[in-house]
Amino acid sequence: MALFSKLFNKLRGGANLSSADWKELEASLLEADLGAALTAKILDSARKESGSAEESVLKTLRDSLSIADRSLHANSERPTTILVVGVNGTGKTTSTAKLANAMKKNRSSVLIAAADTFRAAATEQIQTWGSRLNIEVVAGKQNGDPASVAFDGATRAVAEKVDFYIVDTAGRLHTKQGLMDELGKIRRVIEKLTPVDEVLLVVDATTGQNGIVQAKTFIEAAAVTGLILTKMDGSARGGVALAIEASTGIPIKFTGSGEGIEDFQPFDAETYLQGLISDEN
Numbered sequence: 010m011a012l013f014s015k016l017f018n019k020l021r022g023g024a025n026l027s028s029a030d031w032k033e034l035e036a037s038l039l040e041a042d043l044g045a046a047l048t049a050k051i052l053d054s055a056r057k058e059s060g061s062a063e064e065s066v067l068k069t070l071r072d073s074l075s076i077a078d079r080s081l082h083a084n085s086e087r088p089t090t091i092l093v094v095g096v097n098g099t100g101k102t103t104s105t106a107k108l109a110n111a112m113k114k115n116r117s118s119v120l121i122a123a124a125d126t127f128r129a130a131a132t133e134q135i136q137t138w139g140s141r142l143n144i145e146v147v148a149g150k151q152n153g154d155p156a157s158v159a160f161d162g163a164t165r166a167v168a169e170k171v172d173f174y175i176v177d178t179a180g181r182l183h184t185k186q187g188l189m190d191e192l193g194k195i196r197r198v199i200e201k202l203t204p205v206d207e208v209l210l211v212v213d214a215t216t217g218q219n220g221i222v223q224a225k226t227f228i229e230a231a232a233v234t235g236l237i238l239t240k241m242d243g244s245a246r247g248g249v250a251l252a253i254e255a256s257t258g259i260p261i262k263f264t265g266s267g268e269g270i271e272d273f274q275p276f277d278a279e280t281y282l283q284g285l286i287s288d289e290n
């Protein structure tokens with residue numbers, strides 16, 4: 010990443026940036042998926058009188074990050090229930106498995122519902138992870154009602170008093186209304202039995218500004234409480250995390266950094282910021 014190291018080195022050197030420098034800088038920020046609005050804001054900060062420019066850019070970056078709590082809202086009295094939502098192919102099923110694995114390693118009991126009933130492969134995929142990780146997966150019939158699978162799972166989660174109940178959903182990007190109806194129904198049937206604690210929206214970092222547009226559709230359709238930003242390993246454009254928080258205000262709670270089950274981390278904003286401004290690579 011080190012997106013800003015070049016800029017900071019120039020600002021520190023007290024050198025006046027030429028208009029070619031500014032153009033190059035703007036291009037590199039846009040290329041890093043910071044988006045037009047945030048790029049303009051950052052350039053404005055950098056134009057401050059020398060001496061305070063560096064601080065001013067840092068402040069802009071820091072202010073762009075969400076101030077909301079990044080920890081998972083867990084409840085020790087009942088199953089902590091998590092809906093995993095997002096567009097197809099972003100990494101919902103993989104992230105569900107990664108999250109479940111992290112919980113199990115933490116000695117928590119976990120139950121997964123395979124509520125993407127629209128593709129046979131989707132249920133098989135999570136069942137394969139389940140048997141590999143020794144985690145129970147509740148599934149239904151192909152093309153069955155996803156809400157019915159979510160309800161069956163919630164029934165078991167409550168009866169068996171599991172610590173975490175995770176629902177992997179389908180990501181068909183149809184109309185906002187269709188999405189709202191589908192996710193709303195899943196949520197309502199679960200909430201007949203137990204509250205939903207988190208709605209985690211999975212966003213593929215390699216889709217850049219497009220991913221942000223998709224994310225906004227989901228945020229309008231469901232009460233998203235946090236983001237999982239996947240495929241950070243495939244994105245050389247480190248700016249997307251900043252851009253998505255700046256434009257949605259929703260905190261990134263986890264990042265995915267590969268296809269392996271352990272390639273998953275809680276998001277640490279300060280480490281991320283340091284990575285953007287450090288001199289390394």
Ligand SMILES: Nc1nc2c(ncn2[C@@H]2O[C@H](COP(=O)(O)OP(=O)(O)O)[C@@H](O)[C@H]2O)c(=O)[nH]1
Nearest residue numbers: 097098099100101102103239240265266267268
């Ligand atoms: N490189 C990389 N690949 C990922 C990551 N997360 C998921 N994938 C891959 O992305 C593809 C789609 O993932 P999947 O979980 O099936 O997406 P879903 O359709 O949203 O459920 C699969 O090939 C995953 O292995 C990640 O963090 N890094």
Ligand SMILES: [Mg+2]
Nearest residue numbers: 101102125131
């Ligand atoms: Mg899936």
